[in-house]
Amino acid sequence: MPGELWWKAGTVYQVYPRSFQDSNGDGVGDLKGITARLDYLAWLGVDAVWLSPVCRSPMADHGYDVSDYCDIDPLFGTLSDFDRFVAEAHRHRLKVIMDFVPNHSSVEHPWFQESRSSRDNPKRDWYIWRSPKPDGSPPNNWVSNFGGPAWTLDPATGQSYYHAFLKEQPDLNWRNPEVRRAMLDVLRFWLDRGVDGFRVDVIWHLIKDEALRDNPPNPDYVPGDAEINSLTPLYSADQPEVMEVIAEMRALLDGYDERVLIGEIYLPLERLMAYYGVDLSGAHLPFNFQLILTRWHAETIAALVAEYEAALPPGGWPNWVLGNHDQPRIAARVGAAQARVAAVLLLTLRGTPTLYYGDEIGLAQVPIPPERARDPWEQNEPGRGRDPARTPMQWDSSPNAGFSSAEPWLPLDPHAANCNVETLRDDPGSILTLYRRLLGLRREHAALSLGAYRAVSVENDVFVYEREHADEVLRILLNFGHAACSVPLPAGSGWRVLLSSSGSRIGERPADGHLALAGDEALVLLRERPASDSAQLHLG
Ligand code: NOJ
Secondary structure, eight states: OTTSOHHHHSOEEEEOGGGTOOSSSSSSOOHHHHHHTHHHHHHHTOSEEEEOOOEEOOOTTTTSSOSEEEEEOTTTOOHHHHHHHHHHHHHTTOEEEEEEOOSBOOTTSHHHHHHHHOTTOTTGGGBOEEOOOTTSOOSSOOBOTTSSBSEEEETTTTEEEEOSSOTTSOBBOTTSHHHHHHHHHHHHHHHHTTOOEEEETTGGGSSOOTTOOOOOBOTTOOBTBOGGGGBOOTTTSOOTTHHHHHHHHHHHHHTSSSOEEEEOOOOOHHHHGGGGOGGGOSOSEEOOOHHHHSOSSHHHHHHHHHHHHHHSOTTOOOEEEOOOTTSOOHHHHHOHHHHHHHHHHHHHSSSEEEEETTGGGTOOOOOOOGGGOOOHHHHHSTTOOOGGGSOOOOOSSSTTTTTOSSOOSSOOOTTTTTSSHHHHTTOTTSHHHHHHHHHHHHHHOHHHHTOEEEEEEEETTEEEEEEEETTEEEEEEEEOSSSOEEEEOOTTSOEEEEEETTSSOTTOOOOTTEEEEOTTOEEEEEEOSOHHHHHHHHHO
16 A cells, blocks of 8 residues: 555564475475565565564474574575565565564573573573472462463573573563674664565563562462463562663664564453553554454454454554464364355455465364374373464475475375365455455455444344445445345445355345345445435435
């Protein structure tokens, strides 16, 4: 949209690099592979590519454990492969968003190696070290997000280090100004290479309570739920001082042209809003995961949209996410039919949408036999692993779905022969065609990308809202139910179907007053006559 910031008008597409395209036949995706698929992303019609981590890493958590923040892991290629990827993405008019993982490094990072070497090492305070309690128990009761203790005793110095995730992922001490400076240098390194923004991993975790007080028990904990939920994270995350750190990152980005800061934040809405920062000095886009966390039902989703819109700070730009590499796939959560409704919702709500690779072909949760599990969380807490949502992208119906010439690192979806880009791209009724049409519509109609949002109704499983910009009004109707129904329409407005989730009704002009909606159907209508004309027509 000319004149508008790209990260407001555009859409973000998340690539999990291990699983997008392998170029060197090792069964794992890489940068050259992603570069070769940029034509596809441009064809699809997204505006930015967010890459999950590609920095050097021993891969204990598949790249979310960085051992060199200023280099590319050989599994994915080289710095020059990365530079070429950025240049090619830009040539395709695609922005590049990197995943920045500042809360913790790898144990193999030289900073941690130094830090652990002695209690008086100059980098000791770059991480969070404490002595065990006199009885030998850990310094506090915090637990790891992946289950088990969040403290690991390092016999060399007799102290324990804190890790919110794996013991291979020690938390950095963001209260230390040297850490902050070093990390801002990392951001500068990538910004100078032309990166257009960052998705900051667990940004709400960066600062912990100074006294590292025990977290209180969670009164709502249901035994059997993930161990991390047994405590309320009152002291281990979301501390007020984190806002200063984020404002520092933001100030650095503001020194460049149109770069974006996205924060990964799993917090309730009222806390999430704090991450826009005072006078919007924080993240441009604190990720809004509410569509992942809210029950899939017309009334609850309508209430969520109203609540989110009302909670936004003045000038704060909304955003919506349906899935990512940490969450079960949308097609599995709501079913194949509703996944189309979800696509229409994601791409017609007000705010920047983030798409997760593979959702556009309807990829589901892929069954992973225990012996092929790769997510370390699965080892710690069986059944919680995220592998089923991280399987290779399916490009065609060849044996490895066009992803690799070798056996892929995770199994393919058993339906890959039908569920792939090549098969779906020319099918007018496919989910891929639906995504592409939606992305096209967002570019054609400013009402969708930038327009105002107005809720119209929620009745009988159908959620209706409008988007409006200048003279243009689009009405979106989403049937969250499986039964057909009839939805009232303002008579005489001259509605025309711009898009339908089934692909079959485009161009239809519904007869006056009512519209028949099939079960699981979503429509985008364009009002062809302004309201005043329609009133006259109606009278006449
Ligand atoms: C959030 C990331 O999205 C997830 O994949 C990772 O395991 C943790 N942060 C730790 O970095």
